[in-house]
Amino acid sequence: xxxxxxxxxxxxxxxxxxxxxxxxxxxxxxxxxxxxxxxxxxxxxxxxxxxxxxxxxxxxxxxxxxxxxxxxxxxxxxxxxxxxxxxxxxxxxxxxxxxxxxxxxxxxxxxxxxxxxxxxxxxxxxxxxxxxxxxxxxxxxxxxxxxxxxxxxxxxxxxxxxxxxxxxxxxxxxxxxxxxxxxxxxxxxxxxxxxxxxxxxxxxxxxxxxxxxxxxxxxxxxx
Amino acid sequence: xxxxxxxxxxxxxxxxxxxxxxxxxxxxxxxxxxxxxxxxxxxxxxxxxxxxxxxxxxxxxxxxxxxxxxxxxxxxxxxxxxxxxxxxxxxxxxxxxxxxxxxxxxxxxxxxxxxxxxxxxxxxxxxxxxxxxxxxxxxxxxxxxxxxxxxxxxxxxxxxxxxxxxxxxxxxxxxxxxxxxxxxxxxxxxxxxxxxxxxxxxxxxxxxxxxxxxxxxxxxxxx
Amino acid sequence: xxxxxxxxxxxxxxxxxxxxxxxxxxxxxxxxxxxxxxxxxxxxxxxxxxxxxxxxxxxxxxxxxxxxxxxxxxxxxxxxxxxxxxxxxxxxxxxxxxxxxxxxxxxxxxxxxxxxxxxxxxxxxxxxxxxxxxxxxxxxxxxxxxxxxxxxxxxxxxxxxxxxxxxxxxxxxxxxxxxxxxxxxxxxxxxxxxxxxxxxxxxxxxxxxxxxxxxxxxxxxxx
Amino acid sequence: xxxxxxxxxxxxxxxxxxxxxxxxxxxxxxxxxxxxxxxxxxxxxxxxxxxxxxxxxxxxxxxxxxxxxxxxxxxxxxxxxxxxxxxxxxxxxxxxxxxxxxxxxxxxxxxxxxxxxxxxxxxxxxxxxxxxxxxxxxxxxxxxxxxxxxxxxxxxxxxxxxxxxxxxxxxxxxxxxxxxxxxxxxxxxxxxxxxxxxxxxxxxxxxxxxxxxxxxxxxxxxx
Numbered sequence: 001x002x003x004x005x006x007x008x009x010x011x012x013x014x015x016x017x018x019x020x021x022x023x024x025x026x027x028x029x030x031x032x033x034x035x036x037x038x039x040x041x042x043x044x045x046x047x048x049x050x051x052x053x054x055x056x057x058x059x060x061x062x063x064x065x066x067x068x069x070x071x072x073x074x075x076x077x078x079x080x081x082x083x084x085x086x087x088x089x090x091x092x093x094x095x096x097x098x099x100x101x102x103x104x105x106x107x108x109x110x111x112x113x114x115x116x117x118x119x120x121x122x123x124x125x126x127x128x129x130x131x132x133x134x135x136x137x138x139x140x141x142x143x144x145x146x147x148x149x150x151x152x153x154x155x156x157x158x159x160x161x162x163x164x165x166x167x168x169x170x171x172x173x174x175x176x177x178x179x180x181x182x183x184x185x186x187x188x189x190x191x192x193x194x195x196x197x198x199x200x201x202x203x204x205x206x207x208x209x210x211x212x213x214x215x216x217x218x219x220x221x222x223x
Numbered sequence: 224x225x226x227x228x229x230x231x232x233x234x235x236x237x238x239x240x241x242x243x244x245x246x247x248x249x250x251x252x253x254x255x256x257x258x259x260x261x262x263x264x265x266x267x268x269x270x271x272x273x274x275x276x277x278x279x280x281x282x283x284x285x286x287x288x289x290x291x292x293x294x295x296x297x298x299x300x301x302x303x304x305x306x307x308x309x310x311x312x313x314x315x316x317x318x319x320x321x322x323x324x325x326x327x328x329x330x331x332x333x334x335x336x337x338x339x340x341x342x343x344x345x346x347x348x349x350x351x352x353x354x355x356x357x358x359x360x361x362x363x364x365x366x367x368x369x370x371x372x373x374x375x376x377x378x379x380x381x382x383x384x385x386x387x388x389x390x391x392x393x394x395x396x397x398x399x400x401x402x403x404x405x406x407x408x409x410x411x412x413x414x415x416x417x418x419x420x421x422x423x424x425x426x427x428x429x430x431x432x433x434x435x436x437x438x439x440x441x442x443x444x445x446x
Numbered sequence: 447x448x449x450x451x452x453x454x455x456x457x458x459x460x461x462x463x464x465x466x467x468x469x470x471x472x473x474x475x476x477x478x479x480x481x482x483x484x485x486x487x488x489x490x491x492x493x494x495x496x497x498x499x500x501x502x503x504x505x506x507x508x509x510x511x512x513x514x515x516x517x518x519x520x521x522x523x524x525x526x527x528x529x530x531x532x533x534x535x536x537x538x539x540x541x542x543x544x545x546x547x548x549x550x551x552x553x554x555x556x557x558x559x560x561x562x563x564x565x566x567x568x569x570x571x572x573x574x575x576x577x578x579x580x581x582x583x584x585x586x587x588x589x590x591x592x593x594x595x596x597x598x599x600x601x602x603x604x605x606x607x608x609x610x611x612x613x614x615x616x617x618x619x620x621x622x623x624x625x626x627x628x629x630x631x632x633x634x635x636x637x638x639x640x641x642x643x644x645x646x647x648x649x650x651x652x653x654x655x656x657x658x659x660x661x662x663x664x665x666x667x668x669x
Numbered sequence: 670x671x672x673x674x675x676x677x678x679x680x681x682x683x684x685x686x687x688x689x690x691x692x693x694x695x696x697x698x699x700x701x702x703x704x705x706x707x708x709x710x711x712x713x714x715x716x717x718x719x720x721x722x723x724x725x726x727x728x729x730x731x732x733x734x735x736x737x738x739x740x741x742x743x744x745x746x747x748x749x750x751x752x753x754x755x756x757x758x759x760x761x762x763x764x765x766x767x768x769x770x771x772x773x774x775x776x777x778x779x780x781x782x783x784x785x786x787x788x789x790x791x792x793x794x795x796x797x798x799x800x801x802x803x804x805x806x807x808x809x810x811x812x813x814x815x816x817x818x819x820x821x822x823x824x825x826x827x828x829x830x831x832x833x834x835x836x837x838x839x840x841x842x843x844x845x846x847x848x849x850x851x852x853x854x855x856x857x858x859x860x861x862x863x864x865x866x867x868x869x870x871x872x873x874x875x876x877x878x879x880x881x882x883x884x885x886x887x888x889x890x891x892x
Contacts, residue, residue, distance in 0.1 A: 086568055090589060137583075
């Protein structure tokens with residue numbers, strides 16, 4: 001469904017043309033050294049009975065497909081979740097007031113545990129991020145520089161929140177950013193579609209997962 | 224017009240209720256020491272014949288009203304514009320490809336010159352920012368800390384770009400962020416309205432300008 | 447011993463005068479809202495049989511004295527240690543080559559465990575920092591802003607490494623920084639004395655612990 | 670003279686051995702894509718009659734030698750100076766109290782003008798930095814990422830201030846950092862020698878300029 005919605009935006013040539021005239025929405029393309037960032041595929045988002053949860057099962061399957069190729073090719077892979085201390089000092093009063101759902105993201109709880117079926121490897125760092133962007137107040141940037149990464153493939157959830165924020169940070173830092181449309185999800189189909197369009201116009205190249213997989217296959221093995 | 228659109232979102236109680244149930248859209252409220260950030264009120268955005276331009280005359284007037292009170296009360300005030308070196312090394316290849324309009328933002332050009340009628344004072348810093356957020360790769364954060372600011376009143380343009388990005392940075396850093404609806408503008412009315420709603424749900428309190436002015440009048444004079 | 451060395455530098459008026467003539471070494475003084483940063487008081491530094499270890503028992507006692515006052519007054523308190531994932535991806539190749547001792551700082555190990563006698567409370571965040579400065583790639587800055595902190599009292603170890611780096615970050619961000627001379631330590635007495643002098647000339651006010659305690663007693667209780 | 674002092678430290682094998690035993694002072698070596706950072710070669714430091722000034726004529730000549738090779742090879746080159754607004758809001762009260770010499774660093778003044786004989790090219794950005802590190806509150810990081818730089822060759826002044834701080838930032842971000850001993854200078858020979866040793870032990874590889882030039886000659890031309 002989300003893919004269709006994105007396809008719909010793509011098939012709105014008038015709107016794309018209007019953005020293009022204002023100097024938005026160019027293609028950045030691939031750099032030489034991609035890494036995969038898997039954003040917030042943890043219980044608080046993937047369990048349908050959670051306050052923030054929704055059915056992300058197809059997103060999860062698509063991420064697994066991507067990870068299989070990325071691992072075979074030896075690309076750096078990073079996972080994020082959100083997590084605060086039990087006293088919530090790490091969240092801050094401003095954040096807790098604006099986003100009351102953050103008060104449930106306690107380090108070590110089931111809610112912030114990564115989806116086990118992703119089978120994170122020991123050499124794939126798990127980053128506990130306090131804000132929407134995976135770069136904010138974390139060590140991710142230093143790790144990407146250490147690995148000479150120049151391209152971030154951003155997958156997970158939510159398209160309108162942490163995916164958008166992470167893609168914007170990557171853009172701000174001059175990393176190429178690629179968002180495979182079927183490997184990101186959101187509890188709201190309209191927010192998903194609107195955000196994918198906005199991401200594509202401003203900060204990252206949104207493209208079909210198949211195109212991403214095809215590109216990765218052309219890379220030399222580093223594994 | 225934009226105000227009406229925002230009012231319309233405000234008058235969509237079903238949508239707000241849906242966000243509230245997911246733990247979004249709480250009120251942050253005012254801190255003790257506000258500052259005013261005037262974002263990108265320069266020729267590239269305020270001249271209607273520019274690629275990015277639109278009629279921001281009412282936004283400009285509203286900002287002047289706010290500045291008059293802020294100056295009388297002695298609040299710290301900061302202006303931003305965008306500006307790159309003529310060779311565009313400061314922009315970066317990724318940014319230039321995604322947002323071709325950035326190639327016109329050359330330091331010292333008329334296009335990036337602040338709207339003269341804002342009458343910037345010598346003690347009101349002008350920040351040349353390379354990205355949408357006024358905090359990214361600039362000295363703004365250190366200046367706010369030096370002034371013990373805890374609240375940022377964010378005005379200017381564009382609502383869907385630099386206003387949103389600046390408000391998100393402020394939120395990420397635990398500054399209170401206030402967006403007076405009639406003092407921000409966008410070339411697209413629908414992007415304006417949608418962004419105001421999103422900003423209000425996620426990172427800042429959007430409120431009528433009158434309410435902002437009323438609050439500032441209650442503050443002690445620091446001038 | 448270190449205190450004597452610092453006293454010695456203080457008693458070198460010719461050198462201080464030389465720095466003063468070049469425009470260094472002014473007094474910053476106290477802000478209004480101090481917090482305490484306890485840096486790296488963990489096994490890797492406090493156990494004398496560790497590669498980086500030295501006898502920090504008097505430093506530890508002095509920190510406890512400071513914490514007792516700070517807790518009574520309700521000041522925000524933050525602890526740091528260093529910690530990497532077992533695969534050391536979080537450290538990075540550059541760091542591991544330059545500082546091979548970092549390879550032992552594995553999350554969850556005894557080596558990076560905080561000195562238990564400091565009796566960290568649940569509302570005193572423990573920050574795992576990947577670099578010398580407590581601000582680098584961590585959430586500390588957002589937490590200080592949330593608490594409206596304007597002054598950082600920096601204690602722990604090592605004076606020539608993480609204390610200096612943390613004090614420089616605080617200075618860069620326009621936080622007042624205070625280093626109580628007897629509450630910081632280093633495995634090398636000469637590096638300790640030289641660094642205290644350098645810190646005092648460039649980034650923070652170094653002062654006797656007694657003077658710090660005396661100031662804190664004048665503050666209103668926030669506990 | 671400074672070179673001799675560094676040689677002297679190098680010839681103090683007992684001290685180096687002591688640091689090595691504690692896990693400091695490893696060799697990082699070269700990455701694949703170096704850039705040159707020329708730090709603060711402006712009037713405030715290079716004019717001997719300035720408060721911060723000293724005779725940096727040999728350092729200047731050595732930098733010119735390095736730049737000639739770097740330009741021929743097409744390496745990215747960045748210059749820094751310090752500069753504040755006339756009202757000094759960009760400096761901040763903390764910085765002005767601790768380092769009164771900063772009050773003279775006014776944007777556009779002769780004092781902060783780059784040494785003309787360096788003949789900066791239009792495609793070599795000039796970065797106005799507000800603090801010692803060239804990375805703090807500037808756009809340098811984004812520019813390095815855009816150019817896929819992994820190695821920073823750091824030259825200029827002062828060894829004990831901005832060179833050390835810039836090298837530490839580079840290290841923190843996992844950039845390789847190289848300091849050619851004869852291309853950095855300081856008003857104090859002892860501070861110069863002590864800082865070079867400390868830099869070499871903690872954050873960057875200090876090496877003779879000849880060795881740097883020799884390495885650059887092995888690189889493919891990108892010009």
